[in-house]
Amino acid sequence: xxxxxxxxxxxxxxARQAGSWPSxxxxxxxxxxxxxxxxxxxxxDNQDEAWRFxxxxxxxxxxxxxxxxxxETVYLAxxxxxxxxxxxxxxxxxxxxxxxxxxxPPEVRWLKEDVTDGRIVAGLHLDGDVIFTGSSNxxxxxxxxxxxDLIWEATTENAIxxxxxxQGDIVFVTSxxxxxxxxxxxxxxxxxxxxxxxxxxxxxxxxxxxxLVYAGSFGxxxxxxxxxxxxxxxxxxxNDWIWGAxxxxxxxxxxxDISGNVFAVDAGTGENIWxxxxxxxxxGDIVVSGDTILVASGNVETxxxxxxxxxxxxxxxxxxxxxxxxxxxxxxxxxxxxVAxxxxDIxxxxxxxxxxxxxxxxxxxxxxxxxxLAE
Amino acid sequence: MGIxxxxxxxxxxxxxxLYQFLGGNFIVALVTFTVLMRIxxxxxxxxxxxxxxxxxxxxxxxxxxxxxxxxxxxxxxEEFNKIGYNPADSLLGCLPLLIQMPxxxxxxxxxxxxxxxxxxxxxDMKFRLxxxxxxxxxxxxxxxxxxxxxxxxxxxxxxxxxxxxxxFLQQKLMMPAKDDTKTPKKGAEDDNPAAQxxxxxxxxxxxxxGFFAMSFGSGLAIYFIISNIIGIGxxxxxRRNLAEERALADIKREESKRLASKYENDDEGDxxxxxxxxxxxxxxxxGSGNHQKNGSKSQSKSKSKKKKKKGRK
Numbered sequence: 001x002x003x004x005x006x007x008x009x010x011x012x013x014x015a016r017q018a019g020s021w022p023s024x025x026x027x028x029x030x031x032x033x034x035x036x037x038x039x040x041x042x043x044x045d046n047q048d049e050a051w052r053f054x055x056x057x058x059x060x061x062x063x064x065x066x067x068x069x070x071x072e073t074v075y076l077a078x079x080x081x082x083x084x085x086x087x088x089x090x091x092x093x094x095x096x097x098x099x100x101x102x103x104x105p106p107e108v109r110w111l112k113e114d115v116t117d118g119r120i121v122a123g124l125h126l127d128g129d130v131i132f133t134g135s136s137n138x139x140x141x142x143x144x145x146x147x148x149d150l151i152w153e154a155t156t157e158n159a160i161x162x163x164x165x166x167q168g169d170i171v172f173v174t175s176x177x178x179x180x181x182x183x184x185x186x187x188x189x190x191x192x193x194x195x196x197x198x199x200x201x202x203x204x205x206x207x208x209x210x211x212l213v214y215a216g217s218f219g220x221x222x223x224x225x226x227x228x229x230x231x232x233x234x235x236x237x238x239n240d241w242i243w244g245a246x247x248x249x250x251x252x253x254x255x256x257d258i259s260g261n262v263f264a265v266d267a268g269t270g271e272n273i274w275x276x277x278x279x280x281x282x283x284g285d286i287v288v289s290g291d292t293i294l295v296a297s298g299n300v301e302t303x304x305x306x307x308x309x310x311x312x313x314x315x316x317x318x319x320x321x322x323x324x325x326x327x328x329x330x331x332x333x334x335x336x337x338x339v340a341x342x343x344x345d346i347x348x349x350x351x352x353x354x355x356x357x358x359x360x361x362x363x364x365x366x367x368x369x370x371x372x373l374a375e
Numbered sequence: 376m377g378i379x380x381x382x383x384x385x386x387x388x389x390x391x392x393l394y395q396f397l398g399g400n401f402i403v404a405l406v407t408f409t410v411l412m413r414i415x416x417x418x419x420x421x422x423x424x425x426x427x428x429x430x431x432x433x434x435x436x437x438x439x440x441x442x443x444x445x446x447x448x449x450x451x452x453e454e455f456n457k458i459g460y461n462p463a464d465s466l467l468g469c470l471p472l473l474i475q476m477p478x479x480x481x482x483x484x485x486x487x488x489x490x491x492x493x494x495x496x497x498x499d500m501k502f503r504l505x506x507x508x509x510x511x512x513x514x515x516x517x518x519x520x521x522x523x524x525x526x527x528x529x530x531x532x533x534x535x536x537x538x539x540x541x542x543f544l545q546q547k548l549m550m551p552a553k554d555d556t557k558t559p560k561k562g563a564e565d566d567n568p569a570a571q572x573x574x575x576x577x578x579x580x581x582x583x584x585g586f587f588a589m590s591f592g593s594g595l596a597i598y599f600i601i602s603n604i605i606g607i608g609x610x611x612x613x614r615r616n617l618a619e620e621r622a623l624a625d626i627k628r629e630e631s632k633r634l635a636s637k638y639e640n641d642d643e644g645d646x647x648x649x650x651x652x653x654x655x656x657x658x659x660x661x662g663s664g665n666h667q668k669n670g671s672k673s674q675s676k677s678k679s680k681k682k683k684k685k686g687r688k
Contacts, residue, residue: 021495040388082590091527117530121493136492137524158515175514176492199514201494205601218511241501241522243494270497283498300502303524327498 112148134160174200
């Protein structure tokens, strides 16, 4: 019986219990994906795998990689692994800086173990010599870009799943605790907080002029706040949870909800301009390529995914079915008229894969899949 | 959707319902859920604990019978029947554990879904919940209790130690008390596979569950602790009841011996002298090491004398 329990607990809750979802980042020519225990770099121009990396102790990755092409470095934060019995168990969460100059697997420039005491799901934001991120254990942290050493940490009331945004000397972070925090970038002290209508899972976004900060929430609402003091400017509604971050383009703010509705409002006033639908759940960020608005969606049950393009006046330009359902944000490849979408679902035995789509007409120009599903 | 997924959804909705109904406190919801489950399982658990202890108490007799009638299966079964031992009962002892397995694994998944604190788990929960629940209004689910984040292992190892400690006590109470086993010989345990198994589980189970608690979310560790504490209470009650039953059986046995010796004295001298009665009782008590033998001898003796008396009449 004991043996059976060990097997069952391992199966039900071992390596797979964390169950990460895939994330993607891109440069002009490469895409970088994280899924389960793998981090993979793909050379899109040559349609080839550039390198593959696995963290310490088969650790999983949730957060998208932060790529800095100028210094050929990829920064990663992992989901944490349980320490050995001898080391007293506990969770070890690490951050990495990988050399992206061409070696396979990439050389580790630095590895900082125990960087925080909570799993990292949130994306990383780089500014100067500081990387900002948040953890599931209610922390916003700032670490050194060159060493991974902790510079400061601030405490929230619940988990941080969204990548921080920075404007001037303020870092903005939404939290599952229904707040948006504005912190001093230098030391993490609080400038102001504002209560959201629900939990905040998508990143805060700064307006083009930097005066406003936008944040969606599970309270079916998006708000615009004065970035300097957190005072209310406007609110706009959605039909369901707003999960991903909105995007501002040509004076309109576009956001989606998990019922598949797309809304465009005036970025300055919140007044509704147009509304559309993409049928499947929108969980990732809305992105733009040139003047084209790109919305990725997916349905876990049917495993159907789409990417839909809209013009800034709300006209659907094209709609393409992806290989599988898309649950995370797409990544635009610089100025190359290409967008990368990543999929992968361990529960439904869908291996990690990437579709590269031409943003001018919606055609899929390259499909890549990881042959062996990461256990 | 498979039966397992349906079962999981049911458990998740019950837990979310308790969480909402009990003021948004996950620990209170978890304790309530665990207690409800243990109450539901109480009759079957009590029976299993009782049966387990009794089986172990019988082991010396069972082994003696097995040794004596190893070549006569039928006679062995007859002897087992006489002492009230049914080998199939040892398999039935696993039934409550088997029934609890889906609840255990279901709760493990539910805790992970509710507290794991990942976007994927939340998305999963949103699509599993019945429409009566407004998940957005329940978020964030409070995942803290004292010093621990319920979705993560206890960094100070207090909960894993408590899991191992309570599990040890629970296992200990599943074993018969030392004077219950009627195994006077030192090392007799070595010949008793049930006792050996119990002895090894006494140490391996706490260690294993302690390690689970170190590796998985503290919410699960708290479930183990609550469940173990209830198990300890159950074990204590079962042991006490069994001890009372044994005491009652001893009293009855003494009483029958007393009556037997009384009849014996009656036959020999037709005396009803209380002093003689007490003397006879003491004499029978002094030979307590051979209670059953003496008792049966004196009973048969008295029966034969009665027959003779009847014949004379």
